[in-house]
Amino acid sequence: MRILSVTGALAPHRHSQGELTDAFAGVIARGGLDERVLRSIHGNAGVAYRHLVLPIGKYADLDSFDEANDLFLEHAVALGTQALAGALQAAGLTPGDVDLIISTTVTGLAVPSLDARIAAAIGLRPDVKRLPLFGLGCVAGAAGVARLHDYLVGHPTSVAVLVAVELCSLTVQRDDVSLANIVASGLFADGAAAVVAGGDATSGLIEVLGTRSRLYPDSERTMGFDFGASGLRIVLDAQVPAIVGRYICEDVDGFLQEHGLTRSDVEWWVCHPGGPKVIDALRDSLDLSDHDLALTRQSLSRIGNLSSASVLHVLADTLRERPPRPGSYGLLMAMGPGFCSELVLLRAVEDRK
Numbered sequence: 001m002r003i004l005s006v007t008g009a010l011a012p013h014r015h016s017q018g019e020l021t022d023a024f025a026g027v028i029a030r031g032g033l034d035e036r037v038l039r040s041i042h043g044n045a046g047v048a049y050r051h052l053v054l055p056i057g058k059y060a061d062l063d064s065f066d067e068a069n070d071l072f073l074e075h076a077v078a079l080g081t082q083a084l085a086g087a088l089q090a091a092g093l094t095p096g097d098v099d100l101i102i103s104t105t106v107t108g109l110a111v112p113s114l115d116a117r118i119a120a121a122i123g124l125r126p127d128v129k130r131l132p133l134f135g136l137g138c139v140a141g142a143a144g145v146a147r148l149h150d151y152l153v154g155h156p157t158s159v160a161v162l163v164a165v166e167l168c169s170l171t172v173q174r175d176d177v178s179l180a181n182i183v184a185s186g187l188f189a190d191g192a193a194a195v196v197a198g199g200d201a202t203s204g205l206i207e208v209l210g211t212r213s214r215l216y217p218d219s220e221r222t223m224g225f226d227f228g229a230s231g232l233r234i235v236l237d238a239q240v241p242a243i244v245g246r247y248i249c250e251d252v253d254g255f256l257q258e259h260g261l262t263r264s265d266v267e268w269w270v271c272h273p274g275g276p277k278v279i280d281a282l283r284d285s286l287d288l289s290d291h292d293l294a295l296t297r298q299s300l301s302r303i304g305n306l307s308s309a310s311v312l313h314v315l316a317d318t319l320r321e322r323p324p325r326p327g328s329y330g331l332l333m334a335m336g337p338g339f340c341s342e343l344v345l346l347r348a349v350e351d352r353k
Contacts, residue, residue, distance in 0.1 A: 001152040002204025002349065003145075004159075004196045005090035006316040009083035010303060011053040011075070011167070011190035017042060020050060024172070024185050027060045033177045041179075042186035046276040046297065050189035050304035052169045053079070059169065065231035068170045072108030073117070079192040080114055080165040081121045087194035093159060095123045100151055100160040104133040104140040104308045106225070106337075107166045107232065118163060137223065138272055139336025140164060140308035141193065145344050146211035148197045156199030165192040166307035171225070171232040180236040187275055189304030193312035205319060206330070209345040212255045216247055219339035241277040243339055249285045252331065255343050261329060268324050269293060270346070272311040272334035273300035282333075295321065310334075324348035 015023075021042040025035055052059075053075045062068050080103070088095060101124060103115035110117065113132035118124075131151075136143050144162040151160050168188035173181050198204060216222075222240060225232040256262055269292045271282055279300070283293055290297075295317045299310065306313060311334045324330055330346040 001149040001197050001199060001208045003206040003208065004093070004198055004204045005087045006195050006312055006319060007083055007086035007090055007193065008309065008313045008316050009079050009086065009192045011051040011079065013052040013055055014049055015052065015056060016049055017045070017047050017186070019056070021186065023056050023059070027174050028177060028185075038182055041182050044276070045183075045186040046300045047187060047304045048301045051191060053167050053190040054169070059172075062170075065229065068231055069108050072167050072170050073110055076105060076108060076110070076114060076165045076167055077117045077121055080118045080163045080194070083165075083192040083194040084118060084122055084161060084163050087161065087196045091196040093196060096125055097159050098124050098128055098161050099155065099158040100129040100131065102131045102133060102144050102147055102160070102162045104136060104144050104162070104164045105166055106135060106137045106140070106307060107168050107171050114165060115163065135337065136308065137336040138274060138305070138307050138310065139334045139338070139340055139342050141272065141311040142332055142334035142342035142344055143213070144308070145195060145208065145332065146213070146342055148195065149208045149211055149344070152197060152199045159196065159198050161197070162195040163192065164194075164308040164312055166190065166309050168305075168307055171234065173230060173233055175230065176233060179238075180234045183236055184234045187305045189306055191303060191306040191309050191313070193309040193316065195312060204349055206324070206346050207349055209347055210255075210259055211345070212251070212343040214247070214251050214341045214343075216243060216339045219243060222339040224337040240274070240335075240339070241281040244278055244281040244335060245285045248282065248341065251341060252286060252333075252343065255345070259345055263287070265329050266331050267328040268318060268322065268330040270311060270315045270318055270330060270332040271296045273297065273305055273314065274335060275300070275305065278335070326350040
């Protein structure tokens with residue numbers, strides 16, 4: 001499979017971390033909240049700016065999950081359509097060229113799924129194949145690229161697209177003063193990304209050589225959402241960096257060994273910006289340099305954590321700001337609910353057609 005283009009789209013309302021901290025402090029349940037803890041956590045999240053889908057003052061007026069999910073449907077379709085239109089234009093293709101669309105989200109519920117709604121909005125063919133992914137969270141950007149690869153290996157003349165849309169701001173709970181909710185309120189943001197890919201017969205920037213999925217034992221409550229009357233309530237264990245540090249090196253080394261490679265053969269790293277401690281765990285476990293993860297940290301600072309869309313933004317930044325040397329190897333990786341990881345081995349195309 002070859003990646004033809006990657007395009008991100010951000011929600012329209014951009015705010016500094018300080019503005020968002022002040023706003024959240026004004027609406028979260030006051031009972032058990034220690035505002036010093038809130039400000040400390042937000043201040044150490046590694047985030048300078050984030051984008052929200054609603055004007056900042058509108059969040060205090062959200063009264064129910066029904067209302068939040070209706071807003072999700074409206075804005076997720078618009079943002080996902082924007083990302084896909086940009087990616088198709090960058091690849092020199094039209095909506096009618098698409099044979100498969102994969103959609104992924106974890107921040108709202110949609111039946112029909114987002115892919116069907118985006119297909120109607122952008123004008124995909126009526127016989128387009130659809131594959132919605134739900135529940136993968138932050139890992140879904142990498143997993144979605146892997147599933148594109150699975151399809152295109154068997155359909156080498158087809159065009160397949162991935163659209164990731166996450167409106168994390170609509171899931172923040174105002175009555176929850178748990179550490180998990182406070183961390184999430186300082187880390188996550190709203191955005192989308194799209195990938196256009198084709199089989200080996202197509203031209204492209206990057207080729208996918210292989211993928212690996214990994215589920216970790218006894219970790220189902222490490223990350224995810226609980227569903228209740230008020231909507232999606234974040235589950236986020238403080239042990240996430242420790243789990244990453246325990247397993248990721250063995251996973252990466254084993255995966256690369258299958259392809260006759262070692263970490264020293266990988267020239268560029270495309271990692272999901274899960275948070276400062278997760279990025280540190282990746283750096284220390286894999287013996288990477290700060291330069292290797294600079295674009296990951298930059299993305300976290302500039303736009304926050306966009307869940308499934310984040311690693312695709314980092315990939316787009318890599319192609320734009322540090323175009324890989326032709327023939328060089330890269331590794332795309334993300335972690336998410338399960339608890340799990342997804343690894344995708346990439347190589348910059350030498351024979352661009």
